[in-house]
Amino acid sequence: MIASVVLLLGVVLLLSLLFQNHRTKDFPPGPRPLPILGNLLQLNLENPIADLERLAKRYGNVYSIFIGKRPAVVINGLQALKEALVTKAADFSGRSQDLMVNHVVLVKANAQGVILADYNTAWKEQRRFGLMTLRNFGMGKQTMEQNILRVTDHITQLIEQSVGTIMNPQLLFHNAASNIICQVLFARHFDYEDEFMKFFVGLFQETSKIFNGRWGMIYDSIPIVRNLPLPFRKAFDLFKVAHEKRLVMVAENKKTRIPGKPRHFIDSYLDELDKVSTS
Structure with a gap:
């Protein structure tokens, strides 16, 4: 009985990990992520720029990766950047509030100014x-x-x-x-x-x-x-x-x-x- 419960919990955990890093239908394409780690093993963590450029050649100027279980969209190229930062600036003005830089500044200064603050x-x-x-x-x-x-x-x-x-x-x-x-x-x-x-x-x-x-x-x-x-x-x-x-x-x-x-x-x-x- 105990073995069956443990096996069931293991299967549920495995499935949850697999679907955590699952792209929805309209999400930009990208490399297949691993459970928990996402696409971290495909990036040079010291300087991932070259790896991101390599992935752009394969998946296009707008693609997605998973940083751990966190999905991220990578934009590459002048036209795509202009559309995101100029043409549709208001749509892309939000800022993630769960990054290390947010936590460091918020914890010590209790404020995020303009650069780190969310769009509101x-x-x-x-x-x-x-x-x-x-x-x-x-x-x-x-x-x-x-x-x-x-x-x-x-x-x-x-x-x-x-x-x-x-x-x-x-x-x-x-x-x-x-x-x-x-x-x-x-x-x-x-x-x-x-x-x-x-x-x-x-x-x-x-x-x-x-x-x-x-x-x-x-x-x-x-x-x-x-x-x-x-x-x-x-x-x-x-x-x-x-x-x-x-x-x-x-x-x-x-x-x-x-x-x-x-x-x-x-x-x-x-x-x-x-x-x-x-x-």
Whole structure:
């Protein structure tokens, strides 16, 4: 009797695993997935781009894969991308809320901003405020162009000074982009050797490797391992420190802030929060 029950449970479990990774009638074609793992074994988890391009040659510019038991549609080619991101932008504006990057940012900052937030009324309001404020501080105007040109000149000088030596251009361009962002957020320019700048550039380099590497894919694909002490926990630890540093910067900014007279994006955001809290 017990053996029959165990056998029945085993068959039910096997069938459920098989049908978990089953494509519906109108779902894009793709390679056959394995139970639990999906198509993970067909991808280089460190850099799956070449494998995704290989699959596009076989299944077309719109095909599907399973990342664990999670179905995903892969879009390749200019026409397909334009249709998804431009022609039908509203239809494709949703964002998955169960990925590692969501969990890391949400747990430590209790917010997802605009990039990670799902498409809803709150997202529309955040986007509207963000674009309006960025325009007020030079986006699309000559002042922003001048800031970018100054940073570009500085990069050129650093490259010329490093002739004949070994340098890391990726780090250099990350520093430059980060400084432009800090100029908008805090109206501050940081030296590339500044500890604050080095920490945040290093943070985003390190977490990007985790999010886009094998451990990020394992986290997204196999939920049962998420609470285990595996290498992806480092991203949570880094964002905890980063969040604490951001809170310190905002607190320092509040000491010199004059409500209603914003100097940069953070001031404007705090003004908006004041309006919402009093309305």
